[in-house]
Amino acid sequence: MMRRFAPALAVLTMLTVARAAAGADAGVDAGGVPFTYDPPGKLVPGSGKGRDDSKVYVPGIRFPMESGPAYANSQVWGHGGGSGPKNSSQCDKENFSYPWHDNYCESRSWDMPLCPSGTGHQGQDIRAATCEKDVHWVVAASDGKVTNVGSYSVYITRDDGTRFDYLHMSNVAVKEGDEVTRGQRIGKVSNQFGGSATTVHLHFNIKQNVAGVGMVFVPTYMTLIESYDDLLNPKPPVVDAGPPPVTTTEPTPPPPPKDRPTEEPTPEAPPAAAESGCASAPASASSGAFALVVGAMVVGAIRRRRAAR
Numbered sequence: 001m002m003r004r005f006a007p008a009l010a011v012l013t014m015l016t017v018a019r020a021a022a023g024a025d026a027g028v029d030a031g032g033v034p035f036t037y038d039p040p041g042k043l044v045p046g047s048g049k050g051r052d053d054s055k056v057y058v059p060g061i062r063f064p065m066e067s068g069p070a071y072a073n074s075q076v077w078g079h080g081g082g083s084g085p086k087n088s089s090q091c092d093k094e095n096f097s098y099p100w101h102d103n104y105c106e107s108r109s110w111d112m113p114l115c116p117s118g119t120g121h122q123g124q125d126i127r128a129a130t131c132e133k134d135v136h137w138v139v140a141a142s143d144g145k146v147t148n149v150g151s152y153s154v155y156i157t158r159d160d161g162t163r164f165d166y167l168h169m170s171n172v173a174v175k176e177g178d179e180v181t182r183g184q185r186i187g188k189v190s191n192q193f194g195g196s197a198t199t200v201h202l203h204f205n206i207k208q209n210v211a212g213v214g215m216v217f218v219p220t221y222m223t224l225i226e227s228y229d230d231l232l233n234p235k236p237p238v239v240d241a242g243p244p245p246v247t248t249t250e251p252t253p254p255p256p257p258k259d260r261p262t263e264e265p266t267p268e269a270p271p272a273a274a275e276s277g278c279a280s281a282p283a284s285a286s287s288g289a290f291a292l293v294v295g296a297m298v299v300g301a302i303r304r305r306r307a308a309r
């Protein structure tokens with residue numbers, strides 16, 4: 001058990017170190033711009049109270065836009081949003097720049113057990129590389145089955161019950177019941193809102209079963225940061241460590257019959273110098289005595305092991 005655990009722990013430690021290093025230097029996007037992000041739970045002032053939660057709820061997802069750059073920020077409190085700066089445009093460059101801003105738990109009336117106020121925005125708003133609509137592909141964050149296609153939403157549920165929601169897309173390329181694979185195109189970033197329009201962005205939710213709470217919308221921010229970092233800085237595929245290599249763990253086969261005790265040196269005979277590993281050194285009195293003691297211990301140990309079989 002310990003032998004399996006130790007290599008796994010070592011790999012995990014290495015991954016953690018790699019992730020920490022990536023976080024400290026999160027890389028640059030396609031335009032050479034360094035990716036930066038505000039801490040989780042820090043919302044636009046006046047937009048509610050966020051959840052300070054650094055947990056990556058779903059490690060290893062594909063970032064849900066096919067290519068970067070992309071910008072996570074509030075669409076309602078951002079430029080051009082309903083509560084944003086007056087007379088501002090949703091295409092303001094501020095909306096298409098770093099740092100990212102968390103907007104999980106932003107003021108809304110939805111029941112949200114994990115939000116400090118108990119209600120809030122269910123996921124994260126993400127803008128694509130540019131303000132254009134119907135251009136940038138949204139891709140599946142994970143393998144799964146399309147469990148709902150609404151007038152402006154697509155739900156994809158994977159085998160473990162985790163559900164990913166993609167809202168406001170056009171050119172929806174999947175239908176209910178489809179099995180999709182991680183990275184598969186599912187629609188384009190747009191402003192669909194069931195007949196009316198919102199700003200051009202992808203709203204992304206993750207719904208999971210949380211112990212003691214039930215199926216709830218969980219924070220997506222750190223999960224998205226991890227996946228975006230992977231998009232900007234693809235890492236070599238992690239080789240599955242698998243079971244530890246079989247080397248010296250096989251039980252030693254029993255010695256052939258010729259090694260039976262009857263053929264062993266008698267206890268009085270000194271151990272053969274050639275077997276000691278320091279045969280070329282002239283044996284002094286003390287080293288000879290030491291060799292005798294060690295030799296007796298080795299012979300004793302061999303006998304005990306044989307007796308034990």
Ligand SMILES: [Zn+2]
Pocket residue numbers: 075121123124125203204
């Ligand atoms: Zn939203």
